[in-house]
Amino acid sequence: MFKKIKHKYHKSKLNNKEFEFLFEELLEEEFVSFDCETTGLNIKKDEILSIGAVKLSHNKIKLSESFERFLTPTQHIAEESIKIHHIRPCDMLHSKDAKIAIEEFLHFIGNKTLIGYYIKFDIAMINRYTKQIIGTTIPNKSIELSSMYYKRYQKKSSYEFVDLKFDTIMKNLNIPTLGKHDALNDAVMYLKLQEISEYKGVYS
Numbered sequence: 001m002f003k004k005i006k007h008k009y010h011k012s013k014l015n016n017k018e019f020e021f022l023f024e025e026l027l028e029e030e031f032v033s034f035d036c037e038t039t040g041l042n043i044k045k046d047e048i049l050s051i052g053a054v055k056l057s058h059n060k061i062k063l064s065e066s067f068e069r070f071l072t073p074t075q076h077i078a079e080e081s082i083k084i085h086h087i088r089p090c091d092m093l094h095s096k097d098a099k100i101a102i103e104e105f106l107h108f109i110g111n112k113t114l115i116g117y118y119i120k121f122d123i124a125m126i127n128r129y130t131k132q133i134i135g136t137t138i139p140n141k142s143i144e145l146s147s148m149y150y151k152r153y154q155k156k157s158s159y160e161f162v163d164l165k166f167d168t169i170m171k172n173l174n175i176p177t178l179g180k181h182d183a184l185n186d187a188v189m190y191l192k193l194q195e196i197s198e199y200k201g202v203y204s
Contacts, residue, residue: 007139015135023139024111031056031143032108033115033187034067036122037087039077043124047073048098049087051105051126052183056115059194061187067108070095102129106138114142115190117166117181145169145189152196 011023034053040046053067070087072095077087096104105126116122119142127137146164153162163169166181173192177185 010136010139013136016133019106019134022106022111026111026113026141030112031115031190032112033061033183033190034105034109034119034122035116035181035183035186036125038125039073039075041121043121043128046125047071047075048125048129049073049077049092051101053105053108054183054187055112056187056190059191061184061191066183067105069101069104071098071101072096098129099133102126102133106130106134109138109140111140114140115145116142116183116186117145117189119144143190145186145193148190148193149173151198152193154199155201158201 007023011020014020014023032053032055034051036048037050037052038046038048048071050070051067055062055065070092072092077089077092095101114123123138123140123142130136130138146169149169150162150164155162166185167177169189170177170185173189175185175188175192
């Protein structure tokens with residue numbers, strides 16, 4: 001009930017009818033894996049530098065339906081942040097205005113379920129832009145990959161620590177790292193986790 005009320009509230013805040021499709025009921029299980037590179041981890045102050053995404057349908061990654069945009073920042077990219085996101089000034093030569101890039105991203109994801117590693121941060125960053133552009137946050141359902149992994153990890157005892165670092169999960173799932181963490185890696189991780197049933201936490 002609360003979710004329906006929240007959904008209705010956010011739809012009422014929408015100031016551009018062009019994006020009503022975001023609030024349509026999802027009739028078929030379709031997914032979009034996405035990842036943002038940002039200038040930092042402060043949701044209120046930092047900016048999105050790039051968005052990468054790829055669609056999944058029927059347990060298959062649709063490489064032909066991928067999305068990549070660089071967003072023009074309003075401030076200079078600090079050298080220390082380049083070591084984290086690896087985006088150089090030369091990579092931004094063909095960047096787009098943030099409003100245009102975000103609108104294109106919304107058309108790409110539609111009302112599909114979003115997949116990602118620590119996806120709440122990426123969605124929060126997207127929402128900071130959408131509040132200004134369309135008046136509200138995106139209503140899409142989301143799947144957190146670290147939570148999926150945790151539910152499927154067979155702990156030897158209830159006290160065992162579960163390492164949820166991205167590289168650790170990839171290694172334990174025998175997934176080759178395709179360069180840095182991105183939407184494609186997340187999509188592969190999701191499909192791999194789909195093959196593993198949830199662990200019920202029964203200890204001997």
